[in-house]
Amino acid sequence: MTLAIIGGTGLTQIEQLNITGQRELETPFGAPSAPYVLGELNGQSLIFLARHGNPHRIPPHKINYRANIWGLKQLGATEIIGVAAVGGIGAEMGPARIAIPEQLIDYSYGREHSFFADDLAHVTHIDFTEPYTPSLRRRIVQAAASAGIEVYDGGVYGCTQGPRLETVAEIKRMANDGCDLVGMTGMPEAALARELEIPYANISVVANWAAGIGEGEITMAEIEKNLLTGMSNAIALLQATVLSATGG
Known part of the structure; x- marks a missing residue:
């Protein structure tokens, strides 16, 4: 079993992680965001990918999601956890909180969103x-409970286009649609992982209240402060998840 973790470069700061190398790949869909970092923890093979590149330079709407996921498949990833900084919409989703969402709504547009797009013998639906x-979600939630890490089990993730943050009216619409996170x-x-039949789950780290939920403008200083705590807990959660799978 090989677990892939997609997120920021800081996610390799897991205690007792042994970094074993890097791999640069070219896929049928172009180059991934960054070289894949290979590691091992308690007998578990791990692959890390910096979603926005290393250094952090690729905006959300320009990420080559197809290359990223295809490359993980090439490297033998058997499950994927995506870690992401988000805005909080629901009352339970305050800054620095960690949520393990169970549903999503896609508001993005213009992205290459499927491997099944060209030169097809037949149309493929997933x-x-x-x-x-569900099984990967449950394992993350159970690992959090065992490690004493507080997480919110559930919620709806709304995916917007970026790179700008949302307006108050957009967040109101998302709240009316049932979104808890943005x-x-x-x-x-998530859909590309499903197309390649790789189990996928998300760890959302709340960086700030979404527009109109908190008071005043959203600042990068506020986001960075909340992410220090939230990402530290996310790293501990990833370690606990790996150890729970290996019996460590």
Whole structure:
């Protein structure tokens, strides 16, 4: 079993992680965001990918999601956890909170969102009733409970286009649609993993209240402060998830 983790470069700061190398790949869909970092923890093979590149330079709507996921498949990834900074909409989704969403709504547009697009012998549809693999979600939630890490089990992730943040009216619409979280990278990442039959789940780290939910303007200083705590807990959660799978 090989777990792939997609997120920021800081996610390789897992305690006891042994980095074993890097791999640069070219896929039928072009180059991934960055070289894949290979590692091992407690006998578990891990692959890390910096979604926005290393250094962080690729905006959400320009990420080559197809190359990223295809490359993970090439490297033998058997499950994927996507870690993402998000805005909080629901009352339970305050800054620095971690949520493990169970549903999503896609508001993005113009992205290459399927491997089944050109030169097809037949049209392919995937079942996406549950966009996040239930068994992988449960393992993350159970690992959090065992490690004493507080997470919100559930919620709806709304994926917007970016790179700008949303307006108050847009967030009101999303709230009316049932969204609890707002991010910019959750799709088509989740759907592409499903197309390649790789189990996928999301760890959302709330960086700020979404527009109109909190008071005043959203600042990068506020986001960075909340992410220090939230991402630290996310790294601990990833370690706990790996150890729970390996019996460590």
